[in-house]
Amino acid sequence: QVQLVESGGGLVQHGGSLRLSCAASGSIASIITMGWYRQTPGTQRELVARIYSVGLTDYADSVKGRFTISRDNPGNMSQVYLQMNNLKTEDTAVYYCTSNLIHSGSIRTRDYWGQGTQVTVSS
Numbered sequence: 001q002v003q004l005v006e007s008g009g010g011l012v013q014h015g016g017s018l019r020l021s022c023a024a025s026g027s028i029a030s031i032i033t034m035g036w037y038r039q040t041p042g043t044q045r046e047l048v049a050r051i052y053s054v055g056l057t058d059y060a061d062s063v064k065g066r067f068t069i070s071r072d073n074p075g076n077m078s079q080v081y082l083q084m085n086n087l088k089t090e091d092t093a094v095y096y097c098t099s100n101l102i103h104s105g106s107i108r109t110r111d112y113w114g115q116g117t118q119v120t121v122s123s
Contacts, residue, residue, distance in 0.1 A: 034097070
């Protein structure tokens with residue numbers, strides 16, 4: 001079994017900052033990517049940021065220059081963070097941690113998701 005647990009969401013004013021954390025645990029053989037998606041009511045989940053095991057990162061255009069995804073150290077992909085600065089009202093959403101990984105005893109990758117954490121940016 002694999003679990004992703006998010007923390008750090010909350011209410012913040014326009015222009016403020018928040019840091020989200022995500023911890024992966026369980027029977028994990030290898031983590032390929034860790035990332036964050038977000039979703040608002042009536043819309044599809046969209047990629048916010050992603051980090052690969054080799055250290056490369058992807059960002060949505062809307063968050064480039066404001067959000068930073070990071071990990072504890074190059075050898076540890078099981079703990080990642082999303083530093084969100086200069087937050088805007090349009091960043092309000094439920095943020096989900098996700099990981100593409102190989103479960104112990106398997107040879108295939110699979111996507112896992114956390115429960116989500118609410119981020120609300122007030123004007």
